[in-house]
Amino acid sequence: MDHGSPTVEDVFGISWLDFNLSNVLMIIVASIIVFIIAVIGSRNLQRKPTGFQNFMEWVVDFVKGMISSTMDWKTGRQFLPFATTLLMYIFIGNVLGIMFMVVYDGDLWWKSPTADPGITLTLAVMVVALTHYFGVKIKGGKGYLKDFFSPIPILFPLKIVEEFANTLTLGMRLYGNIFAGEVLLALLVSLMASGALEAVAGFVPMLLWQGFKLFISAIQAFIFVMLAMVYMSHKVSSDH
Secondary structure (H helix, E strand, O other): OOOEOOEEOOHHHOOOOOEEHHHHHHHHHHHHHHHHHHHHHHOOOOOOOOOHHHHHHHHHHHHHHHHHOOOOHHHHHHHHHHHHHHHHHHHHHHHOOOOOOEEEOOEEEEOOHHHOHHHHHHHHHHHHHHHHHHHHHHHHHHHHHHHHHOOOHHHHHHHHHHHHHHHHHHHHHHHHHHHHHHHHHHHHHHHHOOOHHHHHHHHHHHHHHHHHHHHHHHHHHHHHHHHHHHHHHHHHOOOO
């Protein structure tokens, strides 16, 4: 873990505006991969799906089930494209750092983008902001504000705190799990690079941990999207 991050500081002469080029690279890579998967899975659609179309339909049905478990489908169907894209993006982002990490000139370039708190918190802020937007859109301004004072007005301060807590925990939960996995992978790589005997001893643990991290990546993507839909349901459903 003895490496830094490729950072461009003081962008446009603004002292607080810095760009982590590794994050930018991995965001672009994850976005391209998700786009390619979506294009391949949606072209030449057949009535009797086969191959990759089967997989994509399974993903969509899986996300549909997640949404239906948090709100009625009539309300939640509009969130299907968003939730599907979010699930695929977070999963791909989680697994990018499983197979290898690239360090060049002392800087870490290739990693899981979700192993950075800036990215996971940005995703969380985006999700929470969208819940407020759709809350106003579906319920109207009056109905949206009314939820903050129900069932009793005295809960209003707690509900404001809850909004910040939801954002923070949503982002940091994802970051913590993925970052911890990459730290252990880096330690195993360091062990295997220290000698022939260590390489043999660390080979099996490395494979086992990569498999387990793949499982964790899927679980964390599921948890993030499920919580996003739960928060959305709290804002758009009348029975919450």
